[in-house]
Amino acid sequence: MSATQELTLVRQATPDDLSAMLAFDTYASTNPGRRHFLEESVGKHQCLVALCSGAVIGYVVLTYHFFDYGFVALVVVAPAHRRQGVAFQLLAAAEAACKTAKLFISTNQSNLPSRRLILKAGFVPSGVIENLDEQDPELVYFKRIRG
Numbered sequence: 827m828s829a830t831q832e833l834t835l836v837r838q839a840t841p842d843d844l845s846a847m848l849a850f851d852t853y854a855s856t857n858p859g860r861r862h863f864l865e866e867s868v869g870k871h872q873c874l875v876a877l878c879s880g881a882v883i884g885y886v887v888l889t890y891h892f893f894d895y896g897f898v899a900l901v902v903v904a905p906a907h908r909r910q911g912v913a914f915q916l917l918a919a920a921e922a923a924c925k926t927a928k929l930f931i932s933t934n935q936s937n938l939p940s941r942r943l944i945l946k947a948g949f950v951p952s953g954v955i956e957n958l959d960e961q962d963p964e965l966v967y968f969k970r971i972r973g
Contacts, residue, residue: 836919839873839885841865846882847875850904863887867899874919876903876912883907886916888923896924896971898931901943909939917947927973932966934959941965 839847847854847864854860867873867887876884884903888896898920903912921929931949933940949967958964 835877836874836915837877838871839868839875841868843875843882843885844868847885847902850883851885851902854902863899874916874923876916876919878907878912884912884916886920888920890926892930894926896920896926896929898929901940913943914947917943921947921969921971924971927971929969929971930966931969932964934962935965936962 844865848861849855851860851864854864864873864885864887867889872889873885873887875882884901884907886901887899889899890896898917901913901916903916917931929949930952931944932955933944935941935954944967947969949969951965952968953966955964955966
C-alpha cells in the first residue's frame, strides 16, 4: 500500500507535531529562523500536517502576508513519502482552508519537481521575482479558488 493510500488525515498542526516536522525538514532542524517560523505558524493555526499511520509525514504553511491573500509559504514532505501524492494532498487542504478568493505559491525556477506539482494542482504562472536567490528567479503562481 502506498503512503497516499495509507494517508489517514490532514489536520491542523499542534505544538506536539513540531519535533516530527523538524525530524524530516533538515533545513528547519539546523536553521533557527525556519524553526521559529514553524513554531509561529503552528501557534497561529497556519500549518496543516499530513499523517500516515498516525505519524506526521508532511506539512504545509498557509499565511496571509502576500498582499492579504492566501500564500502557501512551505510544503515539506518526509523523504520516504515524496512523489506519492502527499504534497498534492497538502496543497488541496491548503486550498480548502484558504480564507481568500485567491491563493498564491512560489518556487525557485530551478525547482522542477515543485513547478510540476504547482501546475498539476491547477496554479497558473503569475509573475517572477528576481534577486531573492542569485541566478535563480522566484516564480509566483496563482489560483482563483472562489468568486
